[in-house]
Amino acid sequence: MGKITFPKDFIWGAATASYQIEGAVNQDGRGESIWDRFSHTPGKVLNGDTGDVACDHYNRYKEDVQLMKELGLKGYRFSVAWPRIYPQGKGQVNQKGLDFYNSLVDELLKAGIEPIVTLYHWDLPQALQDIGGWDNRDVTDYFADYAFKMYDVLGDRVKKWITHNEPWVVAFVGNAFGEHAPGYKDFALAVRITHHLLLSHAKAVQAYRQSGNDDGGQIGITLNLTPVYPDSDSPEDSEAVQFQDGFQNRWFLDPVFKGAYPEDILEFYQEKYNAPVIRPGDMELIADNHIDFLGINYYTRAVVKKGRESGFDSVEHVHPEGKYTEMGWEVYPEGLYDLLMRIHRDYNAPNIYITENGAAFKDDKVVDGIVDDQDRLEYLKSHFEAAYRAIQDGVNLKGYYVWSFMDNFEWAYGYSKRFGIVYVDYETLKRTPKKSALWYRDVIADNGF
Numbered sequence: 223m224g225k226i227t228f229p230k231d232f233i234w235g236a237a238t239a240s241y242q243i244e245g246a247v248n249q250d251g252r253g254e255s256i257w258d259r260f261s262h263t264p265g266k267v268l269n270g271d272t273g274d275v276a277c278d279h280y281n282r283y284k285e286d287v288q289l290m291k292e293l294g295l296k297g298y299r300f301s302v303a304w305p306r307i308y309p310q311g312k313g314q315v316n317q318k319g320l321d322f323y324n325s326l327v328d329e330l331l332k333a334g335i336e337p338i339v340t341l342y343h344w345d346l347p348q349a350l351q352d353i354g355g356w357d358n359r360d361v362t363d364y365f366a367d368y369a370f371k372m373y374d375v376l377g378d379r380v381k382k383w384i385t386h387n388e389p390w391v392v393a394f395v396g397n398a399f400g401e402h403a404p405g406y407k408d409f410a411l412a413v414r415i416t417h418h419l420l421l422s423h424a425k426a427v428q429a430y431r432q433s434g435n436d437d438g439g440q441i442g443i444t445l446n447l448t449p450v451y452p453d454s455d456s457p458e459d460s461e462a463v464q465f466q467d468g469f470q471n472r473w474f475l476d477p478v479f480k481g482a483y484p485e486d487i488l489e490f491y492q493e494k495y496n497a498p499v500i501r502p503g504d505m506e507l508i509a510d511n512h513i514d515f516l517g518i519n520y521y522t523r524a525v526v527k528k529g530r531e532s533g534f535d536s537v538e539h540v541h542p543e544g545k546y547t548e549m550g551w552e553v554y555p556e557g558l559y560d561l562l563m564r565i566h567r568d569y570n571a572p573n574i575y576i577t578e579n580g581a582a583f584k585d586d587k588v589v590d591g592i593v594d595d596q597d598r599l600e601y602l603k604s605h606f607e608a609a610y611r612a613i614q615d616g617v618n619l620k621g622y623y624v625w626s627f628m629d630n631f632e633w634a635y636g637y638s639k640r641f642g643i644v645y646v647d648y649e650t651l652k653r654t655p656k657k658s659a660l661w662y663r664d665v666i667a668d669n670g671f
């Protein structure tokens with residue numbers, strides 16, 4: 223591709239999440255989260271790593287915003303730690319928690335960086351998990367109350383809100399696969415939780431519309447969407463694609479955009495798991511609370527074939543030849559183009575933001591003050607090109623937030639996987655922009671490359 227220039231006002235940003243960068247877990251009244259409990263449970267996180275210190279962003283946020291400004295970021299996506307606001311999940315508010323996010327937003331605006339705030343990026347207050355967590359329908363109301371409080375406190379300056387980060391991961395990785403907090407392995411529980419997450423999303427959107435702070439404001443949801451391809455053109459493999467696409471993508475896209483679960487998956491879940499539990503009025507609430515934008519987290523594609531066992535959900539993942547990241551995810555920028563075109567075609571999505579895209583590679587070490595992460599630079603460049611082609615073909619893509627602004631706590635992998643465009647030395651907590659960050663700075667300055 224020759225030189226490409228993105229649309230005027232395209233938002234070039236970077237993303238993080240509270241538990242992954244803040245640290246200061248016992249500072250200023252923060253309550254325990256399910257990730258504090260999970261990471262401190264032996265055997266759950268690689269090397270016994272925890273988010274206790276992480277990047278200590280809670281105490282270093284002014285320095286971090288200054289670095290974002292030096293890179294010329296137009297936008298910054300971060301999440302609010304619910305346990306800093308309501309240490310018990312509900313009831314007593316922690317003013318020092320509100321003070322932190324107020325100061326962070328003020329620093330960002332002073333630096334000319336537009337904040338986009340995620341209300342839930344996995345750090346549920348442990349006190350709510352103790353009463354059932356997302357399986358307890360009351361938590362959907364406590365989430366709406368927490369959201370309303372954040373709109374009230376930040377809503378005059380924060381004009382882009384994301385209710386949930388990746389409800390699929392929250393439900394299935396945390397409650398069916400057992401690999402994330404709270405660590406259950408119960409598929410029926412996970413399916414029930416998807417419904418409560420979507421219900422809480424709708425209630426938080428409704429609260430935003432009622433908050434009086436939604437003038438010029440936009441609210442959406444971030445989904446991890448994965449385009450699914452068949453290993454062969456056999457009917458069995460097509461059925462495997464249909465299930466995988468429904469399980470990962472349509473189960474969330476359909477309710478959010480069409481107000482109803484996809485029939486094929488709903489029937490399968492009700493038959494096999496007697497889930498989800500849907501009350502009269504639930505689907506109307508979800509249908510009536512439209513989003514202003516869709517956040518898409520894209521990392522890779524899936525290639526599937528029919529598995530050995532029988533059944534709609536019999537799916538086996540195939541790993542084609544090619545380049546893979548440190549997470550074992552295939553580098554497949556074409557998948558981003560195909561995904562964006564599909565969302566445009568099948569869901570007529572309003573505005574879209576890539577709220578996460580990035581990669582972990584092992585080329586991350588500081589040599590003479592430089593981290594020569596050429597793999598990450600090329601990963602980002604190829605995905606920016608795919609996004610550009612989608613824009614040219616009509617997709618309303620308005621911004622792109624690279625995952626991640628800096629190396630951070632990578633959930634069950636602890637600090638062993640580095641996604642940052644800025645390197646963090648976990649001994650000294652010194653931040654060092656990588657080669658990809660310096661290249662990104664030029665992309666932002668030129669609005670293209």
Ligand SMILES: OC[C@@H]1[C@@H](O)[C@H](O)[C@@H](O)c2[nH]c(CCc3ccccc3)c[n+]21
Nearest residue numbers: 239387388391395446519521578625632
């Ligand atoms: O793994 C890199 C990032 C995480 O650090 C973010 O917190 C999270 O939003 C996020 N989602 C994905 C893709 C979905 C996924 C997450 C975890 C496990 C499997 C798939 C990748 N990432």
